[in-house]
Amino acid sequence: MAARLTLRDVALHFGGVKVLDDVAFDVEPGQILGLVGPNGAGKTSLFNCISGHYKPSAGSILIDDTEVSGARPATLARHGLARTFQHPALQLHETVLENILLGAHTRLPGGPLEWALRLPHTSRAEKRLRIEARDLLERNGLGWAADVRADELSHGLHKGVELCRALLMKPRLLLLDEPAAGLPHTEVEQLIATVRRIRDQDDITVVVVEHHMGLIAALTDRVVVLDHGRKLMEGTAAEAQSDPRVIEAYIGKDATDAAA
Ligand SMILES: Nc1ncnc2c1ncn2[C@@H]1O[C@H](COP(=O)(O)OP(=O)(O)OP(=O)(O)O)[C@@H](O)[C@H]1O
Numbered sequence: 001m002a003a004r005l006t007l008r009d010v011a012l013h014f015g016g017v018k019v020l021d022d023v024a025f026d027v028e029p030g031q032i033l034g035l036v037g038p039n040g041a042g043k044t045s046l047f048n049c050i051s052g053h054y055k056p057s058a059g060s061i062l063i064d065d066t067e068v069s070g071a072r073p074a075t076l077a078r079h080g081l082a083r084t085f086q087h088p089a090l091q092l093h094e095t096v097l098e099n100i101l102l103g104a105h106t107r108l109p110g111g112p113l114e115w116a117l118r119l120p121h122t123s124r125a126e127k128r129l130r131i132e133a134r135d136l137l138e139r140n141g142l143g144w145a146a147d148v149r150a151d152e153l154s155h156g157l158h159k160g161v162e163l164c165r166a167l168l169m170k171p172r173l174l175l176l177d178e179p180a181a182g183l184p185h186t187e188v189e190q191l192i193a194t195v196r197r198i199r200d201q202d203d204i205t206v207v208v209v210e211h212h213m214g215l216i217a218a219l220t221d222r223v224v225v226l227d228h229g230r231k232l233m234e235g236t237a238a239e240a241q242s243d244p245r246v247i248e249a250y251i252g253k254d255a256t257d258a259a260a
Pocket residue numbers: 014017019037038039040041042043044045046
C-alpha cells in the first residue's frame with residue numbers, strides 16, 4: 001500500500017550554514033508531489049534527509065506513523081522507501097540485470113551473512129528475484145538490455161535502469177531526483193507516462209525533484225516550492241507558476257521590479 005510521508009520542521013545545518021529551515025509538508029498516499037525551487041534551494045538536501053543520506057539537525061520525518069528521521073538507507077528500504085539520484089551511479093562493468101539487483105538484496109530473507117553463504121532458501125529467493133528483475137526490465141522496455149553492460153548504454157538508458165533498480169525494491173514511497181535531466185523531449189514524454197503507470201498500477205507515493213516545468217505540470221498533483229532552504233508555498237503546479245513569490249525566487253527581485 002502506498003505510504004504517507006510527513007515532514008515536520010525539518011532543519012539541516014552544515015557548520016553555521018542553514019541549508020534547510022523548518023520545512024514541513026505532507027504527501028498523501030498515492031499522490032505525486034513535485035519539489036521545485038531555484039538552484040541551491042535545498043531540494044536534493046531534503047531528499048538526502050528523507051532517504052537517510054543526511055541526518056537532519058532537527059525535526060521529524062514520518063513514513064506512515066513511523067519516525068524515520070536519521071534512519072539508515074537500508075532501514076528505510078525496509079519501510080518501503082527507494083530513490084533515484086540526479087546522476088545515476090551504475091556499476092559500469094556490470095550488466096543491467098546485476099545493476100538492478102544491487103538494491104533489492106534487502107528483499108531477500110535473512111541478513112548479510114546468509115546472503116554471503118548462499119544458503120538454499122536464500123538461493124531460491126535470489127533466483128525468484130532474478131526472474132522478477134527480468135520481467136520488470138521487460139515491462140519497462142529494457143528487456144533487451146538485461147545482459148548488456150551498463151557502459152554500453154546511453155545516459156537516457158542509465159536513467160531507465162536506475163528507475164528499474166528502485167522499482168525492484170518494491171517501494172511504497174519513491175523519490176525521483178531530476179529524472180528528466182539530460183533527456184530529449186520524446187524521452188521526457190515517455191518518462192511522464194511511465195511514472196503515471198507506476199503510481200496507478202503499483203500503488204506508490206512519488207516525490208519528484210525536477211527543473212523541467214513541463215514534467216512537473218503534467219505529472220504532479222501538488223508542488224512544494226523551496227527557496228533558500230525554506231518552504232515558499234505549496235499548491236498546484238499552475239498556482240506555483242503564477243505565484244509572484246515563486247516568480248521572484250526564480251528570476252530575482254531586481255528583475256521583477258525592472259519588469260513592473
Ligand atoms: N554536504 C554539504 N556540505 C555543505 N553544504 C552543502 C552540502 N550539501 C548541500 N550543501 C549546500 O546546501 C545548499 C542546497 O543545495 P542542494 O543541492 O540541496 O540544492 P538544490 O535545490 O538541490 O539545487 P540544484 O537544483 O542546483 O540541484 C547549497 O548551498 C549547497 O551548497
